[in-house]
Amino acid sequence: MKLYPIYAEDFKLDGGACFGVVPKAVWGKSIQADENNMIETTSRCLLIETANRLILIDTGIGNKQDAQFLSYFHLFGDRGLEKSFKEINKNFDEVTDVILTHLHFDHCGGAVKRNETGFELVFKNATHWVSKAQWEWANNPNLREKASYLKENFIPIQESGKLKFIESESYFIPEIFLKFVNGHTEGQMIPIISYQGRKVVYQADFIASVLNIPIPYIPSYDTRPLISMQEKIDFLEESAKNDYVYYFEHDSQYECCTVHKTEKGIRVKDTFKFNEL
Numbered sequence: 236m237k238l239y240p241i242y243a244e245d246f247k248l249d250g251g252a253c254f255g256v257v258p259k260a261v262w263g264k265s266i267q268a269d270e271n272n273m274i275e276t277t278s279r280c281l282l283i284e285t286a287n288r289l290i291l292i293d294t295g296i297g298n299k300q301d302a303q304f305l306s307y308f309h310l311f312g313d314r315g316l317e318k319s320f321k322e323i324n325k326n327f328d329e330v331t332d333v334i335l336t337h338l339h340f341d342h343c344g345g346a347v348k349r350n351e352t353g354f355e356l357v358f359k360n361a362t363h364w365v366s367k368a369q370w371e372w373a374n375n376p377n378l379r380e381k382a383s384y385l386k387e388n389f390i391p392i393q394e395s396g397k398l399k400f401i402e403s404e405s406y407f408i409p410e411i412f413l414k415f416v417n418g419h420t421e422g423q424m425i426p427i428i429s430y431q432g433r434k435v436v437y438q439a440d441f442i443a444s445v446l447n448i449p450i451p452y453i454p455s456y457d458t459r460p461l462i463s464m465q466e467k468i469d470f471l472e473e474s475a476k477n478d479y480v481y482y483f484e485h486d487s488q489y490e491c492c493t494v495h496k497t498e499k500g501i502r503v504k505d506t507f508k509f510n511e512l
Contacts, residue, residue, distance in 0.1 A: 236285050236410060238430060240490060240509050241319040243278035243295020243345050247309040250274040252455040254446065265446055266488070273309060275487040276444075278341060280316075281437055282325065283428065285408065289325065290332040291358065292426055292437050293484060294345030299354075299387065308341075316345055316357070330358040334407065335365045336439035337423040338373040339383040342484075347391045354391040363392045364407070366415065367400040368422025379458055380420060416441050416470075418463025419456065427479075431512065435480045435491075442467060444486035445503055448494060471501040480512060 250259060250268040253276075259268070268274050278295035295316065296308070320326060335343045346363060347354050356363075373384045392398045401407075401424060404415050414425040419440045426437040440456070442448060448471070450464060457463045474481070474494050481492050491512065495504040 236283065236430065238428070238435070238509070239282040239284070239319075239323050239325075241280040241282050241291065241316065242314040243280055243293075243297075243316050243319075244310055245275065245277045245312040245314055245487065246296065246341075247273035247311075248276050253443070255451070255453045255455045255457075255460065257452050262446060262452070275311075276485045277314075277487045278345075279482075279484050279486075279490065280319075281426075281482060282320075282323070282330075283411070285410070288331045288408070289329050290334060290408075290411070291330050291361070292334045293336055293342045293439065294333065294357070296341045297344035297346070297348065297357075297388070299347065299349045300340075300344070300385070327358050328360055330361040333358050333361045333363045334413075334424065334426060335363060335389075336425065336437070336484075337369050337420050338365060338389050339380075339420065339440070340385050340388055341383075342439065344385070344388045347388055354387060356392065356395055356397060359397075361397065363398050364401055365389075365398070366413075366422035366424050367402050368415070368417075369420065369424070370400060370422075372421040377458065416463075416466045418459050418461075418466050419454075420458055433480050433512070434477060435482050435512075436474070437482050437484065439484050441470075442481065442483075444483055445489045445492055445506060446486075448492075448501070448503060450500065475501050482509065 250272050254262045281292040283290040376384045410429045412427045416423050425441050428435040453460045453463050489506045490509045492506045493504040494501050
């Protein structure tokens with residue numbers, strides 16, 4: 236099995252929203268915000284190649300939204316799905332499966348593109364997987380999350396016949412276990428990948444960055460922050476005990492890290508590029 240980091244885009248988010256109740260006077264020591272309080276973030280997807288499958292986890296924002304929508308996120312740089320695939324000599328038609336951790340626009344938007352008559356799948360030969368709980372949540376959104384669920388990002392997948400549901404925590408293939416967490420949004424799937432004798436955790440929006448590892452750093456985006464906090468406490472303990480590798484989707488500074496117990500609680504042990512694993 237081979238794993239390839241795939242970059243969908245670089246963009247910015249409000250720093251305060253990323254760290255919740257933690258004041259800028261604290262988080263601002265670790266990451267620089269611009270004049271609008273925006274911090275750099277990224278959409279770092281993951282491509283998994285097995286003997287007979289090519290599996291993509293998440294797809295980024297995509298480019299089908301209008302200029303006004305995209306302006307809110309200050310996209311920058313020239314990284315993208317096509318460029319990332321080209322760099323590893325892969326093409327979109329080879330992808331057999333797309334695992335969507337959840338259906339917020341920045342995780343599934345790149346799965347669908349516009350054409351002359353409407354929409355079509357970017358990965359036309361792939362089965363697209365999402366949790367049943369998240370699908371129901373996205374199609375009946377609460378007011379807090381409504382703006383993150385854009386029907387054009389996921390209804391075309393259903394209409395294509397290429398959508399399948401994951402009902403509960405389970406092994407997707409023997410090397411990939413799909414863990415469910417519900418604090419950020421209902422039924423977010425966190426892939427835990429057995430790779431080179433280690434467990435690699437694709438963090439999605441569970442623990443979004445190295446700076447989100449301390450317990451109080453719960454993003455304002457999370458719908459149920461107290462659930463997020465307890466899920467994180469439990470998983471950090473498990474991670475420290477088993478030396479899990481965290482692979483970050485949104486951390487612009489660090490691709491990966493490990494954690495360990497310290498006098499101040501569980502903290503980062505090492506940070507590194509994925510190719511250094």
